[in-house]
Amino acid sequence: MAAPVRTRRRAADDDGRRRTPTDEEPEAPPGDRSRRTTDDGPDAPGDGAGERGAVDDSVSGKASGKATGRPGGGAGGERQAQLEYSEFQAAMLDEEKRRRKAAKIVAVLGHFLGRDKDVLEGLTVADIGCSAGFIADELASAGARRTFGVDIDVPGLRRAAQRFGDRVRFVCADGTALPFPDSSIDVLVFNHIYEHVVDPDAIMAEMHRVLADGGVLYLGLGNRLGVMEPHYKLPFLSYLPPALADRYVRLFGRADSYYERYRTRSGLRRMARGFRVWDYTFPVLATPAAFAGSELFPGAAGRAATAVLSRLPRPVLRALLPVVPTYLWVATKGGRRPAGPSLPQPPDPVATR
Template identity: 40%
Template sequence: MSRGYQHDYAAGRPQMYDVSERHRKAATMVAVLSRCMGEKLRDARVLNVGCSAGLIDEALAPSVGSVTGVDIDASAIAKAVSRGLPANVTLLAGDAMALEFADQSFDAAICSQVYEHVPDVERLIGEIHRVLRPGGVCYFAATNRWAVVEMHHGLPFLSWLPTCLADRYMRLAGKGDRYYERHLGYGALRRLVAGFAVRDFTGPILDDPEAFEAAYLFRGKVKRFAARLMFRFARPIFPGYIWVLERRAT
C-alpha cells in the first residue's frame, strides 16, 4: 500500500475539520470509555492513533488526564498546533506502526476508522497493545469490508472488489486514481484483535444511542430499527463496529 496520500490526507477532506462532527464522535468515545473505566478516565493518559486535525483530541481534553495524538499527516498536525491546543493535549507527527513511546505508557487508546489506512494492520494493533498498560483499553471503531456502501467514497460494493477492479471503479466514478483503503471482514477483524479481551458496544449503542451520545448515527426510528435487526441477524455484514479492546492483566 502506498502511503503518499496519507501525508496530506486532511487537506482534501473537509470532514476532518468539521468541528461539530468531530466533537460528536468524541462524546461517543467518552461515553463508551466511561462505561469501562469509570472515574479512572478523569486521570487517564490517552493515546489517539490517527488524530488528523486534532479536533477529537480537543474535545476529549476536559474528560481525561491528558491526550497525545499521533498522525502521519504532518501538515494537519502543524495546523492544529498553530491554532492553539488545551494544556493537556499534545499532537505529534509520527507513524502508527512504530509509536515512539515506551511500553505500557498509556491507560487508554483510541483507534477510530484508522486500521484500513495502514500498510501493516497487525503492526498497528501490536503497537497499541505494547503501549497500553495491563488492564488498559482501546476504543476501536472499524468499518466492515462487507458493508454494502464503502464509507470513504460512498460507492456500493467498492471494498468487496480486488484491488485492480477497485482502482478501475474509482476512476470510472471520478473518485480518484486508486482505492487505497484495505478493509477487513468481521471474522478477520476478530482475529486481528485476538490478543485483547473484546467488549462489543455496537449492540448497546444501537439499543440506546442517547446513552452513548450517538443519536446522530441513526436518524429516524425506521433506520434505527433496521440497523438493530441487521446487527442481530446479519452481524458479519453489518457496516461497522465499536469495540473496546482490553489488554489483559497478564
C-alpha cells in the same frame, strides 16, 4: 493523516486537480524506543501538553511497513503512506462531526470504565491518528491527566497544535513505532483508521505494547461487507478486488484509484488477537441517546434502521453482525470487564484468534 501511517489515494479537488504529497517528510525515528517507564507515565515525547502551535517531531518517523502487490499505489506498486491526509479529506476538518464522534467515544469509554462524568480523570490518553485534533481535544476535556495526539499528517498536526496545543501534546510519529514506553498509556483511541494505513497489524501490536495492563483501547472499525462505502459513497465498492475498485471510482469520477483496505469481521477479529474485546455495537444501536451514537447510521435512513434494530431479538441481531457497516469495540490486555450499568443490549465478548 495518522500516526498509524494512514494511507489514502489522492481524491480530486473541487476543480478536478490532484494534490501532491508534501515534500516535508519527517525524519526517521530513533532506533531505541527505550522500554523504560517513569512514575509519571510516558517519558516521551515530553510531558502532556506543550506550547500552542508546537508539534513535537523529536520522534517523527517515515511511514513504514509498506504493503506490496498494490497496482498504482506508488513506486514498484507499493502502497505509500499519506503525510497530509487532512489536506484532501475535508471530513477531517469538519469540527462538528468530529466532536460528535468524540462524544460517542467518550460515552462508550465511560460505560466500560463505569464513570458517569470526568470519564478520563487521572488517565493518560493517546489518540492514534488524531489529524486536526478535535477528538484529542474532547479526550482532554473529559478529564485526562495527559493527552497525546499522534499522526503523520503534518498539516493536520499543525492546525491541531495551533488550537489545542496548550492541553494536548501533538506528536508526529509512525503508528508502527509509537514513542511511548511499554504499558504506559491508560486509554488508546484508534477510530476509523485501520483501512487507511499500510500495516494495521503492526500498529495493533504497537498499541498492545504501550497499553497499560489495566488500560483500554477504543476501536472504531469499518466492515468490508458494509454495503455503502463511506468515503466514496459507492455501493459494494469495498467488496471488489483492487483492480475493479480502481475502475469503479474512476468511472464515477471519485478518485484515481481506491486505496482503502477494509476487512471482514473475521479479519478484524484476527487483527485484534492478543486483546480481550467487548463489542459495543449493539448497545449503541439499542440506546443511541446514551452513547451519542447518531454517527453509526447517519441520516433519516439511519434513524429508521436504528429504530428497527433496537427492537430486534438478540439472535437476529447476531445474525446481522457480518454486514453491520461499523463495529465499536473496546479492547483490553487482561480480564477487565464493562463496569457500567445494565443495558437493554449488553456488550458482548468478541472471540479473537
